[in-house]
Amino acid sequence: MNAPFDAPAPAEAVELGALTGSLGFLLRLAQLRVYDQFFATFAGTPVKPGEYTVLWVIHLNPGVPQGTLARVLEIKPAHMTKLVQRLVEAGLVAREVPAADRRSVHLTLTEAGQAHLERHRATFLSVHAAERVGLTDAENAELLRLLGKLAFPTEAPCP
Amino acid sequence: MNAPFDAPAPAEAVELGALTGSLGFLLRLAQLRVYDQFFATFAGTPVKPGEYTVLWVIHLNPGVPQGTLARVLEIKPAHMTKLVQRLVEAGLVAREVPAADRRSVHLTLTEAGQAHLERHRATFLSVHAAERVGLTDAENAELLRLLGKLAFPTEAPCP
């Protein structure tokens, strides 16, 4: 429609058309913004979202098999191997091969891992509040509910 | 591989705690699911979300400067350079250096680019319908509205 040839860009008014109604496009932009919030909040610390999430879930499920962790968090096994290796090298996670099934690896937090989790827990939870800037409590709750329906399609605990 | 969504083994009950209320976590899972939908829909075609989005916006804004495109779509300039190079090599996009500012690059679709966009337009729009499986029309509209508030934050800070 409006094709500026030689005219200087007015104010970067770019037509996006149906893109503004694209769930994938909006999810990407929203996630970029939320990630910016996360990294800004944890600036100066070694905390990264994927790693901290893994520590969080291991804490809540001590001894969880690595493969189960990968499936639940939808992290590919090959990636999970390297992620866990980093956490083990950092002294935060301990691996244990159970006698019952020596193929598997069960994960627990070390004391340093527990301390790391506790040290950043309040900040981690505060990010959830910062992320939703501009949304009312009701809007935030509804957004989480709708995203939950997309993220966990088989679970339907809302009668 | 064949099923649109893989049913998680019901025996793997893993406690996620506050993670289920984490906007970043839910955004990531929702985006993974939407991307799976996209790639399943475009299986067998060369269409990729980032590239098709760029073609889409160039079509709506012929002659758009590459840097403007990068800022609007929140794609880093270094990445945009390589993305556009691929599209130029594929014969879908033409670059033009305007005499008015020979530093900049203005982008337009070639005829092949137009044809490519048209050929996949219906499928691209159909993904938007498929993405929201499980949501009612009202829920989908509300989700898009709330994500839009996150994705396009108004410049009105609330002190």
Place this chain on the structure above:
DNA sequence: TATTGTTATACTCTATAACTATA
């Protein structure tokens, strides 16, 4: 044979800095 995890390779996206050529 199937499963669990590992290694290896490759590709996308991101982050950063240094560089050019313009302005």
Place this chain on the structure above:
DNA sequence: TATAGTTATAGAGTATAACAATA
């Protein structure tokens, strides 16, 4: 000096395939 774009490098995340050890 500042801007637009490029090149280069590094890293994270993802997708595959092949593999070893175990079941």
